[in-house]
Amino acid sequence: xxxxxxxxxxxxxxxxxxxxxxxxxxxxxxxxxxxxxxxxxxxxxxxxxxxxxxxxxxxxxxxxxxxxxxxxxxxxxxxxxxxxxxxx
Numbered sequence: 001x002x003x004x005x006x007x008x009x010x011x012x013x014x015x016x017x018x019x020x021x022x023x024x025x026x027x028x029x030x031x032x033x034x035x036x037x038x039x040x041x042x043x044x045x046x047x048x049x050x051x052x053x054x055x056x057x058x059x060x061x062x063x064x065x066x067x068x069x070x071x072x073x074x075x076x077x078x079x080x081x082x083x084x085x086x087x088x
Contacts, residue, residue, distance in 0.1 A: 027057060043065065
């Protein structure tokens with residue numbers, strides 16, 4: 001599994017359960033994964049480079065909205081989505 005989803009609600013048995021990750025959880029991604037950043041709006045970009053070791057940030061991202069390329073160190077509210085068609 002790539003990435004992590006702190007506070008993600010999982011619908012189980014008609015109830016919502018929340019996954020809480022321990023302090024120090026490590027975000028990991030591979031080239032082709034999507035980075036979703038929440039802020040004033042939601043930005044999504046394709047990870048085109050992984051600068052950190054073993055898939056950790058920072059990432060080189062091409063933003064889908066405008067094609068801008070930037071090096072990004074995601075915050076705790078950002079999400080990694082596996083590359084379309086990637087094995088789970």
